[in-house]
Amino acid sequence: MSSSNPLRDPADRRLPRIAGPSGLVIFGVTGDLSRKKLMPAVYDLANRGLLPPGFSLVGFARREWQHEDFAAEVHDAVKEHARTPFREEVWQQLIQGMRFVQGTFDDDDAFERLRGTIEELDKAQGTGGNFAFYLSVPPRSFPVVIQQLKKHGLADQTGGSWRRAVIEKPFGHDLKSAEELNKVVHEVFGSDQVFRIDHYLGKETVQNILALRFANTMFEPIWNRSFVDHVQITMAEDIGIGGRAGYYDGIGAARDVIQNHLLQLMALTAMEEPASFDADALAAEKTKVLGAVRLPRDLGRDTVRGQYAAGWQGGEKAVGYLEEDGIDAKSKTDTYAAIKLEVDNRRWAGVPFYLRTGKRLGRRVTEIAVVFQRAPHSPFDHTATEELGKNAIVIRVQPDEGVTVRFGSKVPGTSMEIRDVSMDFAYGESFTESSPEAYERLILDVLLGDSNLFPRTEEVELSWQILDPIEQYWDKNGRPAQYASGTWGPVEADEMLERDGRSWRRP
Amino acid sequence: MKIDLTDTTASKINKALVQGRRAIGTPAVGMVLTLVIVTDEENAYDALKAANDASHEHPSRTLVVIKRVSRSPRDRTQSRLDAEVRVGADAGTGETVVLRLHGEVVHHAQSVVLPLLLPDAPVVVWWPVNAPLDPANDPLGALAQRRVTDTYAAEQPVRELSARADTYTPGDTDLSWTRITPWRSMLAAALDQVTCEVKAVEVEGEEFNPSCELLAMWLADRLDVPVRRSLSGGPGLTAVRMATNTGQIVLDRADGSLATLSIQGQPDRAVALKRRETAELIAEELRRLDPDDTYASALRFGVERLNPSLPVPEPEVAPKGEEAAVEAAAEASAPEAQAEAPVNDAAENTAKKAAAK
Missing domain, CATH: 3.40.50.720 (NAD(P)-binding Rossmann-like Domain)
Known part of the structure; x- marks a missing residue:
């Protein structure tokens, strides 16, 4: 035309x-x-x-x-x-x-x-x-x-x-239902005529992950197991389930958020460079990396789920999940989920990806933190670097979109003392204050027939393959841990990282 | 916050900028470019306001260079630089320095501006009025990747267009060109809707509005058909009529905001085509800083090649009162009753004549 x-x-x-x-x-x-x-x-x-x-x-x-x-x-x-x-x-x-x-x-x-x-x-x-x-x-x-x-x-x-x-979303609630849904849809619409909205992928910052990684030289050489210690992907909400009891109960945080948003963010963070920026090439790389994801051997040790209990959230009193209207007092639905995944390929072998999401957490934030290993040797003595953490690159997806780099710097003064500082790039500061809403971009792409930013059937099914065993394990074993509203999740989640000698970032 | 400096230097201004940033607690700067506005006292306020609005999309350091007129020989021999440094809420999302140049330093503005440019970031110079005839060779223009002029503000816009074509250097651009982006976009969308061959075009708009000429030249350049520029009372551009082998395509905007797109065989459609504020134009201009080849190509087509001698195949609804102006501009040569086919040849002949001048 x-x-x-x-x-x-x-x-x-x-x-x-x-x-x-x-x-x-x-x-x-x-x-x-x-x-x-x-x-x-x-x-x-x-x-x-x-x-x-x-x-x-x-x-x-x-x-x-x-x-x-x-x-x-x-x-x-x-x-x-x-x-x-x-x-x-x-x-x-x-x-x-x-x-x-x-x-x-x-x-x-x-x-x-x-x-x-x-x-x-x-x-x-x-x-x-x-x-x-x-x-x-x-x-x-x-x-x-x-x-x-x-x-x-x-x-x-x-x-x-x-x-x-x-x-x-939701594209089904497990692999089987997702396959059925795909069958129903594809019977009527061809695979290139179906657009699955994951509104996270329409966000500028998420598209910027690709720009950051593949348009620059300074990040990609260290974006691998030789330098990266681990990756944390967080999506926290400060609200409860609101009026969505009917939808939410029985679904839970992992199905609602990890299956689509967090695994997509993980795929973009971990994938290899696509041959080009077209839909097929992107989908090929995302599918490859999702296919290489390996679950922890002991699901009880390396996954945690929780439910918010009554507490104070940002100065307001909040009721617990089980006391919400329309929720069964014996519900086992998770409002918090944290899982550890590994990617079995040459780039990432041995580097854990920690994914967590939850409702009624400290504040609303979504971010990807790539945490680097400590310097292999430090000429400074122990007291000088006591307060020095690990270097990190944090991609802030929302709110306050941007990128933060954390590294050590000398504290002014006569003694040698090194402390973490942040170098910050805020989208709102360097580009438009009014960047387009995710839905604008996605609706326009649908009308143009451009499917770059839409997950495909295979990606959806692969994501369920990753999550299904975890959900099944949770179904059979134990109950969700309780955490007070307004905190950063259950202590079990902190212990899960402690066992690996790491800790969650406070986003 | 505002810091006033009288009889100062660039290094003192730099110090004031750092001091201002410290005072408001944001020592880091994410500004993406330096925008230099060269203007007189009269236009400074409006230009700065537009730049501050645009800075919401492109945080920038804005340097306003105001060349003061010296009124006595003594004034002319003395030289003084006054500055007003604004950071924080007073300066959009970036920083603003208003520089007032008195006396001899007026001729050495680049010496003041150079030390105040952001490191590495691109530089854009904008002359709201009185742009130099050869922006790329102007001492201030030479500092910039992008030089923004506005032929709309010129005394003789059409003549100035020709001058711009002669001195065009990659990186030059004209707000009169920026103004017609929505029109161009809508015309391109109209041709997406029908498969047809355009035979001739008429661009109608107010007199002394170089946007009409630029749009006409762009159409002529892209479509390779005769394009006629006709006059109306405005505001701005009022209509574009394209005669095609499948009938007329007309984009008509009588009131400066809501246009009607009529395509033969299709229903009429309303299209929002509002005339835009300067801030929006500047924001668009700053979005891309690489040379605009499409503008160059349209500009170099040449104003004199518009209005070829052949009559445009008559539109069904001929607007009144513009015939005379067109006739005057056209060279009367070819026989009246000529078929559609040789139109292109005639246009080429005219072009050759124009080139030979």
């Missing part, structure tokens, strides 16, 4: 990548994710001039709404949550392509109406039959929506147009 367009020129870097004629259909449009993230992201994209003229947004939900009610809802969501300022002319452009289809997922009439709406939009807005279906729906509704799309011919790509499916 664009290859024959004389106005397009790769050397013309000012011209942004604009998606071709297309529309987005959101199922479950009344949900939180849709209101807080998707609608604002669509507006922000339009405001940055990245959506094609005639771009259409179709909402599908049970609520009895007219097109105007839907538009009013989007308007409010955009005003409240959009990153860029509200501009009337951008809104006028968007509102022309907004439609609402009322119905439930098993309602054939509603899907016929949806097809009619899409055909009408092709005529009125010139969307050219190109539509992405965003399934912002509970996992149990996936199969029925996918089947309905198939039944009503909504997934058929005719005459050069495309139809894509966008799905959110």
Whole structure:
């Protein structure tokens, strides 16, 4: 399409990548994710001039709404949550392509109406039959929506147009269910037409891991077992489960976070250099490294799970997990999980990767810390280096995105005394204060058909292969350890690292 | 915080910058470039405001060089440098130094600026008004990787465009070019939507707005078809009409904010095309610091090769009141009733004539 367009020129870097004629259909449009993230992201994209003229947004939900009610809802969501300022002319452009289809997922009439709406939009807005279906729906509704799309011919790509499916985590709750889900989806949509959203991969800092490692010379030579002592990947939340009891109980922290976000971050940190920055090459390297992950021999010794107990979190009193509304007082669901993994390849043999995540921890933070070995020999005596820790490179994913390098430096004064200092690069300081939201990037990529930042079927299945044995072990053995809300997790997790002669960073 | 220095030197200013940073508790600096604004007292405030807004996207050290006019022979022989150092909340996300040059030092501004540049970081010089005719050979321009001028602010914009083409050096750029990025992007998107061959183009906009000429030259350069520049009352650019073998493509913006894209055989669509603030233009300009080859190519196409003699295949809805201006600019030579096919040849003839001048 664009290859024959004389106005397009790769050397013309000012011209942004604009998606071709297309529309987005959101199922479950009344949900939180849709209101807080998707609608604002669509507006922000339009405001940055990245959506094609005639771009259409179709909402599908049970609520009895007219097109105007839907538009009013989007308007409010955009005003409240959009990153860029509200501009009337951008809104006028968007509102022309907004439609609402009322119905439930098993309602054939509603899907016929949806097809009619899409055909009408092709005529009125010139969307050219190109539509992405965003399934912002509970996992149990996936199969029925996918089947309905198939039944009503909504997934058929005719005459050069495309139809894509966008799905959110969880991608199943173990390997078996993930395979089933993949089967259901791939029966209807080709593998290159399915986009799995892991919004972490849309974050600038995560993409920067690749830039940091492969565009520089100073990091890659030491990024291996000869210099790295261990790696810690942390994703901590300060909130509890909120109103998500129904979803969360029985799933737990490891399935909710480690399976997708943390293993993806680990893959990006540990993988070899891809041959190019295209989707196939990236997926090949990520699959390779995930395939090389080895579980600890003694799962009881090298994994820890916990549940938050009542306590004080940041000055507020918090109830324990078992006292939350809708949670069974005997629930064994983990709200904290820490596991130790190794990567069996030449680069990483013997270097442990510690992954931890939890709710109601000290503060909200996600980071990757690569901790280096101590210098093999120190000309300074013991007292001089008493306060010197191990060197570290910390990639801060959120909040306050950036990179910190920790190393020893002499304390000013007459005696030789060496102490850790931080050298800091903050994204907000060197680049835009207003870097795009992950969802903006990911929605644009879906419309462009660019699947670099989306995990593939194999990656999802490999991740479950890593996590399944741990979950099975936990099912059979013991109970989650309790930790007070507002702390950095159960003491068992600290002991787990102590046994290896290491300790968790305080992020 | 603000530190005022009177009758000072670059090294004292450097000291004040370090002192200011210490005082607000952020000794580390993550600034990515030095932006030098060369201006007169009159335009300094607006330019600095735009730069501070842009610094939210590109934290920078901003040096404002204000050349004061000396009003007596005695003033001219005396030389003085005053500076105002701003760090923290007063300076966007970076640091700002306003330099006021009096007397002889006005001719040696680069000696003041050079010691104040950030180590290693790229340097951008921006002249909001009165840009030198050959920016790359200007003593301040020579310090920079990127030299930003604005033909829109010139007395005779179109003539200045030709001058810029003559002295173009990689790294030169023009805010009038930056202004049309959304238009270019939308026109490219329009051609994504239909497979067609463009036969002729008309670019319509207000007089003395070099953005119209630049857009027209870009289209002519990329499409290799005759492009006509016609006049309207503005604001800014008002319309681009492309005649193609499958009908007309028109992007029409009458009110300076919301445009309509009409493609024959497709429904009309509203497109947001707001005229942008200077801060946004500067922010876009600072996003890439490598030479803009597309700009160079469009600029070198030459204003004189616009409006070739042949009549553009008549659009169905011909706007009124612009014919005269176009006619005056066009060289009347080729017979009126010519078919579409030889249009390209004629354009080439015109081009050769232009080149021979």
